[in-house]
Amino acid sequence: MKFKLGDFVRFVDEKREGYVTKIIDNQTLGVTDSDGFEIPVAVSNLTSVHGHGSVAEDEDTPKPIAVNVPAINKIENGIYLAVATDDKVGNVVHFHLQNQTPTILLTSLTTGRKDKYAGAFYGMLEAHQSTLVYSASIPDLDIWPEFNFQFLMFSKADVKPAEPLVVKKKFRAKDFSTDQKELPQLKHKGWLIRLDEQAPVIDAQKLKESFYKSAAQEKTVNVPEKEIDLHIEKLRDDHHFLEADEMLQIQLAHFQNALDAAIVHHFDKIIFIHGSGNGTLRDKIHKLISKNPHIKTYMDARKEKFGYGATEVIFK
Structure with missing residues (x-):
């Protein structure tokens, strides 16, 4: 069975339960019990507890989740990554890709660390939909991989095709230094990061004028x-x-x-x-x-x- 961060599990050989808080390797998970201790446990010694919080899935690829469209007016149209905290496991965050555009997104996410790469997600995301693409533990932030997103935008409307978008993101502690806010489309708090942010457009005329300021206009020290x-x-x-x-x-x-x-x-x-x-x-x-x-x-x-x-x- 495939487990993921945030799943509630039970030990097979003893009376103990807890949440998955770390993926140590393919055969071992870190499980935090009710006393707050994180214990390394073999995957073969765990079973999923259904109906309690997050449930482990048999498939690796998260499925897109349809959401109510009215929530999109809270933020500007764009492609976002909503980093949501887990209500039951405080040190775990879940990365939800949010398509706040009128187009369909063909998406892939590849993670990279020290020249080693792994496919984390691929799929089609309809307009104004959200899907879970990754989960991680905040205490392990220093060893998080680099996120490499690739997007193709598709529309049936009479519009000029947009250029493919490639976004590389390496998270730092400062990305989570602001207060958590209610996330659109999700019943969780966390941080909202825009992935398709455009570089500011430079006004050539204003730039030229800035070189010819009078002495009276010069900024004082x-x-x-x-x-x-x-x-x-x-x-x-x-x-x-x-x-x-x-x-x-x-x-x-x-x-x-x-x-x-x-x-x-x-x-x-x-x-x-x-x-x-x-x-x-x-x-x-x-x-x-x-x-x-x-x-x-x-x-x-x-x-x-x-x-x-x-x-x-x-x-x-």
Whole structure:
């Protein structure tokens, strides 16, 4: 029998039940019991409990589910991926492909990880329909594969055929940093991601005009503080969902903007509070400072207050 994430199962050799929360391999599943412990269990030692929550299916390919059309006016026409949380298994999410267009979609989803690929879904999706295409466990986000969608749009109407659409999506923690919302077509909360988002159209005339702004129209540079705190929690409220390299880039960008502003406003000196940590941010900042022709010298700032967690920059 084929099980999927979110299925409610019973152990064959003992009196225990739980939800499938991880696909370890073809022969082993992770099952979380009522005590909240995830246990590796052989597939042969599990049986599906019908009529309780999600039920395992015999077929690998999810079938399109017809939905009520009136719900589509809540969002703009397009192709969406609704990432819905599981009501019974909090760490599992289900990916529903939603066709919010008047055309029929011929769709395939292939997952890829480290140059290894697997077909996850293929099928035809009618206009204003939704279908389950994938399930995953949130704690395993770091090892989720890359999603490769391919779409062909078909219409019987007298319209010019659209170009085939290929969408590659690699999920990061920041994709789930916003609050969950009620998902159209589904009786679940989660996140709605548009897959056919078009790149913004650049107005050539406005772009040309932007190069000829008068001095009065030039954006002024705000005067920075005398002490700039670069701790990520001071810069971003969603820092818990950012990866280490993303945090570092945000901190360096904030540092550079403040440094440039201090030079524009003819500061004598400025202090950057970067913390001690592993020293990566401090080293990056010192490297940038050492190459700046407007800087006379730099040193550890007020050790009695910051220790080695701050740098004072002296301008020429």
